Amino acid sequence: FHSSMRSEFLSSTSSFANLKAAQQALDEWVAYYNSARPHQSLDMDTPAQRFTPAAPASPTVALPVADRSGDDWVSRRVCSNGIVCVSWQQVCIGRHHAGARCDVHVDGELLRFFIGDELVKTAARTSTGEVRNKRALRTSAGT
Numbered sequence: 452f453h454s455s456m457r458s459e460f461l462s463s464t465s466s467f468a469n470l471k472a473a474q475q476a477l478d479e480w481v482a483y484y485n486s487a488r489p490h491q492s493l494d495m496d497t498p499a500q501r502f503t504p505a506a507p508a509s510p511t512v513a514l515p516v517a518d519r520s521g522d523d524w525v526s527r528r529v530c531s532n533g534i535v536c537v538s539w540q541q542v543c544i545g546r547h548h549a550g551a552r553c554d555v556h557v558d559g560e561l562l563r564f565f566i567g568d569e570l571v572k573t574a575a576r577t578s579t580g581e582v583r584n585k586r587a588l589r590t591s592a593g594t
Contacts, residue, residue: 456484460480485498486499517568519556522581524585525537525582525585525586526552526585526586527552527555528551528552528553529548529549529552529553529566533549535553535555538582539578540562540574542562542572544564544571544572551566553565557582559576561574562574
């Protein structure tokens with residue numbers, strides 16, 4: 452791409468009046484490069500001919516959340532930094548889950564973290580014994 456840009460785009464133009472004009476010319480060249488210009492590496496097809504987007508995914512139907520009231524399940528709220536704590540063990544499941552309810556399946560040596568029905572992460576458990584605080588959900592007010 453960069454070699455083609457240098458040899459085809461930059462060598463065929465003089466200097467641009469301003470940054471906006473340069474960006475507009477580059478946008479036009481990229482559109483031409485991807486939709487009209489044949490590429491030897493693609494058997495003389497254009498990238499647009501070869502790489503068409505797949506059909507959009509069909510909307511998924513939400514499944515009912517499984518019963519998580521047993522002794523091997525605990526509930527937590529994901530902290531603002533993406534951390535969930537179970538029995539003093541801190542596991543990061545991602546900041547993008549901050550504030551979400553996280554159900555954790557405590558299974559012997561593993562912790563399985565679920566947001567809704569999605570398994571987000573599995574981590575090795577560093578402690579043994581029963582988790583004392585089963586429902587450690589706090590509101591934003593701290594109650």
